Amino acid sequence: MENYHADSDGFYGEFGGAFIPEMLYPNVDELKSRYVEIMESPEFQKEFHQLLREYVGRPTPLYFARRLSEKYGARIYLKREDLCHTGAHKVNNTIGQILMARKLGKKRIIAETGAGQHGVATATVCALMGLPCIVYMGEVDIARQAPNVARMKLLGAEVRPARSGSRTLKDATNEAIRDWINNPEDTHYIIGSVVGPHPYPDMVARFQAVISEEIQKQLLEKEGRDAPDYVIACVGGGSNAAGAYYHYLDRPEVGIIAVEAAGKGISTGESAATSALGTVGIIHGSKTLLMQTTDGQITEPYSISAGLDYPGIGPMHAHLFTSGRGEFHSVTDQQAMEAGKELAALEGIIPAIETAHAFAVLKQRTFNPEDILVFNLSGRGDKDLQTYIEHFNL
Amino acid sequence: MQIKENKKTDRIGVALKKEGPLLSIYFTAGYPHLEDTLPVLRELQKNGVDMIEIGLPFSDPLADGPTIQESSMAALKNGMTTHRLFDQLRDVRSEIHLPLILMGYFNPVLQFGVEAFCEKCREVGIDGLILPDLPLEIYQKQYRAIFEKYGLKMVFLITPQTSEARIRTIDRTSDAFIYMVSTASTTGAQQGFDPAAEDYFKRVSEMNLKNPQIVGFGISNAQTFGQATKHAKGAIIGSAFIKTLTAHGLSGISSFIKSVRP
């Protein structure tokens, strides 16, 4: 049987690994040799789960969406990651990584952010632990995500503008990596998705795996079975999707559906649909699918949602795509906005625009009436209110 | 075909055996102007440098500081590509006899095709490669045989944080020189080296490695060049040289080289 988890060098099939300059080797190697042992220790598990319960508000509900189910003719459940503290799944990972950083004796935290969700989640856990926090954010994103910039500042983080390249998420990630190179002794880099060099994709996936662990238990209670027919999630880097799929990866009876941002359309040149437009290459230390020129220069993605505006996907997802294990869709800005509006109207839940992409899949394929679908509702739409206002002239 | 005598001449080895400190210059291909690659090479040779690293520009140079980031962006805007560079270098060996090393990130090489890239390197007379994000382990497992088949020498980096055991593995895997990154940092000029940096140069020099060491990152003038080459065989100047190109164009090369090594 195919294996959909990382091997000991961090490869998912041909994807993954750690393509890093020597300057990063000591830090990445330390993490690689210790992360599993630290994560699996009873002491770590106890602290991690206590914080998830009492601080993040887990378990998040698995909610049966009655009206959505009626409309689309399937049994649709929503995994409510939007109800996590700070408003998205991102905090599952930052809680895990801040505890990891503490175990490694690190005194300074850096992170990258696009929309600001991961930046806020990182600033939050740094405040919780009393550690200094520096968040790199593209100059362009700072301008378009002002409320999250303010939240990070209020939480005590320093937001440093990334002025290189196109001044968005990809460049913020470059700047965070450069910071790590320049601070090799005392700093931990909290990456915000299942991207970057091994062991990040596997470590972040394991922290997010609390999502599918809970789905199993909750679904068993509600439906008498622990697995749905389909798990559906949006994919930027792929962390909320990895968390929702995790315990189902090796169960072929569970369909895995990934939804990417098509932006203005796959063939418009303004898109972030990596599985459709990407080729194999190396981005941020990982061999994966990414959008690039034939000369190997990484190209700029576009999506209305800053959290999906990344030119690559994590190596786990590249492997799910090329092996055929995952079914990949892409959804335009317009389709995503409509799907977000529909969820608000039918269920009283305004999703993040990232998340709204996942729901648009209901219009792209059909399901059987008895099919059980679990959508990972990765985040809430408060941060996107301005975009909703402008899009629908509210 | 003009493989000529290239395969037999160990230009890097010859340069390393010369008396006195070795000066190597890094510059970004296609900068400041697309067609400046060869004129810069000529000017460097005329002014007596010992070795040259030609930078292949990349959109996301994550080990580089602002100067090389900017020169890379400018070169890409100028239209530089890997194919273009090989075209520019087609006849380089008819006039440049210095060791030439290509330095770049692995992704453009991967897109060109690793074997096709190596073949082109041999064809135009490239002696060695520095690909900082192709790590030692993956090189050994997947690519070493290809690079060796085309007679290309692979240069690996070490830093002040690299363990002694790892330095020895790198020494066993290389047969050119070891690129000693001066301080834990991205590329960029520094004012001077602190005693810890000099201790590190000395510590590595006393390890009796088979490969000579060349210091890079942070060398900018006669003082830092002198500090670096007190214990190491040579030093590489990149960002400071690119700043000269930015400010004075090719006409600044001669006085810059003289100011570093009078």
Ligand SMILES: Cc1ncc(COP(=O)(O)O)c(C=O)c1O
């Ligand atoms: C709510 C929400 N969902 C999804 C994403 C995309 O990231 P990932 O694919 O890692 O889950 C983001 C990123 O900012 C987000 O904020």
